[in-house]
Structure formats: C-alpha cells, structure tokens
Amino acid sequence: MSNPEPSASGVTGLVLAGGRGTRMGNVDKGLQDFGGQPMVAHVLHRLMPQVSALLINANQNFAAYAAFAHPVWPDAIGGFAGPLAGLHIGLTHCLTPWIVTVPCDTPFLPLDLVQRLQHAQQQNDFDIAVAVTGEGAARQPHPVFCLARATLLPHLSAYLAKGGRKVDAWYRSLRVVEVGFENEAAFRNINTPEELHAWSPK
Numbered sequence: 001m002s003n004p005e006p007s008a009s010g011v012t013g014l015v016l017a018g019g020r021g022t023r024m025g026n027v028d029k030g031l032q033d034f035g036g037q038p039m040v041a042h043v044l045h046r047l048m049p050q051v052s053a054l055l056i057n058a059n060q061n062f063a064a065y066a067a068f069a070h071p072v073w074p075d076a077i078g079g080f081a082g083p084l085a086g087l088h089i090g091l092t093h094c095l096t097p098w099i100v101t102v103p104c105d106t107p108f109l110p111l112d113l114v115q116r117l118q119h120a121q122q123q124n125d126f127d128i129a130v131a132v133t134g135e136g137a138a139r140q141p142h143p144v145f146c147l148a149r150a151t152l153l154p155h156l157s158a159y160l161a162k163g164g165r166k167v168d169a170w171y172r173s174l175r176v177v178e179v180g181f182e183n184e185a186a187f188r189n190i191n192t193p194e195e196l197h198a199w200s201p202k
Contacts, residue, residue, distance in 0.1 A: 010097060011114060013051035014090035015043055016083050016144060017104035018059040018075055028061050029190070030104030035201030039190065042107035044068055050114035052096055057086035082165050083144045084156065091153040100147045103189060109145070110186045117147035117179055126177040127152060133184040141178065142187045143167040 017030040017040055030040035040056075048054060054070040059080060065072045073093055075085040083101070090099055100114050110116070110131075117129040131145035144167065152174070159170050181187070190196050 011051050012094045012096045012099045013047045013054045014099055014101045015056045015104050016086040016101055018057045018086045031061060031064055032196055034107055039107050040104045043104055046109050046111055047102055055090055055093060057089055084167055088156055088160055091150055094150045097150055098147055099150055101144055103144050105190045108186045108188055120177050120179040121147055124177045126175040128174055128176045129179050130176055131181055132178045133181050133187060
C-alpha cells in the first residue's frame with residue numbers, strides 16, 4: 001500500500017470492529033484477508049495519517065487486533081450492542097476533544113475524511129459531523145462515519161442506559177451537520193464473502 005498524504009488534526013480515530021460478522025458467516029470481518037492483509041489493516045492505514053491517536057473497538061480476537069499496536073477496547077455494554085456501544089467505549093478512552101469513527105469493513109474510506117468533517121463542523125459549530133453521499137432519492141447518510149465531540153460521553157451514556165441503540169435516533173437529539181462526499185465507493189461496506197472476493201485487490 002502506498003502512503004496516504006498526512007492531514008493535520010486533533011482527533012482520536014476509532015475503528016469499529018465489535019460486530020458479530022453474521023453476514024460474513026459469523027467470522028470477524030476486520031480480520032478477513034483482503035489483498036493479502038487483514039481488512040482492518042487497510043482501514044488503519046488510511047485513517048492513521050488523519051488522526052492524532054488510534055483506538056480499536058473489538059469484542060473478540062483481542063490478540064489479533066492488539067498486534068496492530070493500537071489500544072483495543074471491548075464494549076462496556078454486553079450483547080454486541082452495536083456501533084453506539086463502540087463509540088461509548090471510544091469516548092471513555094478518548095484523550096482528545098474530538099473522536100472520529102469508521103467501520104472495520106470499509107477499506108476504501110476517504111483519505112480526506114477527517115479534514116472535511118472537521119471543516120464542516122468548524123463552519124457550523126455542531127456536535128457531530130456525519131458523512132453523506134448521493135442526492136435526492138439516492139441520498140445515503142453514513143452515520144458510522146462521524147466526527148463527534150468527546151464531551152458527548154454523558155449524553156450517550158444516558159441514551160444507552162435507557163436502552164437506546166439506534167444511531168440516527170441518538171443523533172436527532174443533537175446538533176448534527178451532514179457533509180457531502182462525491183465518491184460513494186469510498187464508503188463501501190464489505191459484508192459478505194461474495195463482496196470480499198469481488199472487491200479484494202487483485
């Protein structure tokens with residue numbers, strides 16, 4: 001892999017790898033081979049130059065994720081509670097004012113993701129900046145690609161304590177700015193063995 005161009009930022013990057021991988025055959029998606037490397041390695045490679053620190057949220061295969069030399073934290077909430085549980089533990093260990101989240105199964109994520117989310121947030125002074133692709137009927141929010149204030153931890157903890165799990169429902173109670181991205185393929189999730197084979201670098 002070539003080295004992405006660095007981008008100055010003051011945020012912590014959080015790679016969400018805490019799911020069950022049911023559509024992939026109940027295997028850990030982030031650790032599946034993708035062009036000769038675990039898929040999460042591609043994600044880390046693209047995100048690392050954009051952030052000040054990196055964390056990984058995983059609920060299994062801890063040693064394999066720890067081998068990437070970044071702190072690995074499991075959900076504090078049991079039962080594979082979804083991306084908000086990952087964000088919750090990320091915020092708990094975040095030492096910067098901001099955190100950005102990306103899934104472990106998106107090896108094409110934009111190299112300017114953090115820069116563009118930061119710019120939109122600074123222009124609008126919002127709590128969360130969320131990536132969006134497409135327009136009109138084809139508009140598609142990507143809520144797990146978000147930049148969030150670290151001070152949202154108490155708010156998120158209260159939402160989760162009440163049983164809330166849906167990302168968009170939590171967002172609705174906050175100041176959110178949507179940031180348009182033109183390249184929809186950059187946000188492609190690889191969820192199945194067929195997609196893994198079709199999109200893996202040859």
